[in-house]
Amino acid sequence: MTIRQMKVFRIIVEQGSITRAAKALYMSQPAVSHVVVELEEQLGYTLLDRIGRRCTVNERGMQLYHKIVQVLEAIEDLEQSTAGIEKQALLRIGSSITIANMWLPSLIQQFRTLCPQTPVQVQVDRASEIVRKVLANEADIGFTEGVCEEDSLFKLPFSRYRLSFVCRHDLPAAKLKTLSLDQLQAQNWLLREPGSAIRDSLDSSLRLHQLQIKPTWESVNSQSLKQAALAGLGIALLPEEMVQKPLQTGKLVEVQIEGIELENQNWMILHRDKFESEAIRCWKQLIRSTGKEHDDE
Known part of the structure; x- marks a missing residue:
């Protein structure tokens, strides 16, 4: 017995005839009749008494109807409750x-x-x-x-976001404003760890110039690098938005590096x-x- 068969039979009982059930289901009358015949063949007994041109639900049909209603209501309840599971x-x-x-x-x-x-x-x-x-x-x-x-x-x-090289205003690099590639090795670098997007951007750019720098401070936390830069420990590479305030107040200054502009x-x-x-x-x-x-x- 399929859910479709149960739903069709339920409508037949509630509408009182196959003709009205067909209209309610937007099906043809022969199609509705075929569903009932299939159901009766599966069950091994009739659900409708066919006398002349009239079909009425018999006692067996009414007993099945009450059981079907319980099953369909349980299915509808399940469908409604499972609809919220994904959310x-x-x-x-x-x-x-x-x-x-x-x-x-x-x-x-x-x-x-x-x-x-x-x-x-x-x-x-x-x-x-x-x-x-x-x-x-x-x-x-x-x-x-x-x-x-x-x-x-x-x-x-x-x-x-743009990446900025920043250091405290009183470091020698701050006074130079622009560092040449030859001057990079002499600086103290405050950098994110390898595998981070910021570090990868820098390392990829340096490889194009056949350069590599070793940081004196390496961290998974950009905020700690910002604090290290504010303490004057070296040059940090950080998202521009993260250092806007200390740049505006002059606590940090941006250092340009010849031929390197980074954005992620x-x-x-x-x-x-x-x-x-x-x-x-x-x-x-x-x-x-x-x-x-x-x-x-």
């Missing part, structure tokens, strides 16, 4: 450290207005590790920066084979609108 499923978000510091809190607030029932779990790590987590399905979606060339990933850009693109990433839940569709919508806002600026 309530945990969404695992992986984020690079820079995006988690500067963009993700605001994005999550906006997401909660779109999908208020969806709980979110955030994992913060370096960019390369976020890519790995998304590829391994340890995160449903990821937020990362810089170059991402994995063919298995779907990528949506949403903003970009921010991305939302997910595996191309990932099922697109309502929550993921909401994130795509949010990121596309965010990216459009930045394009309009």
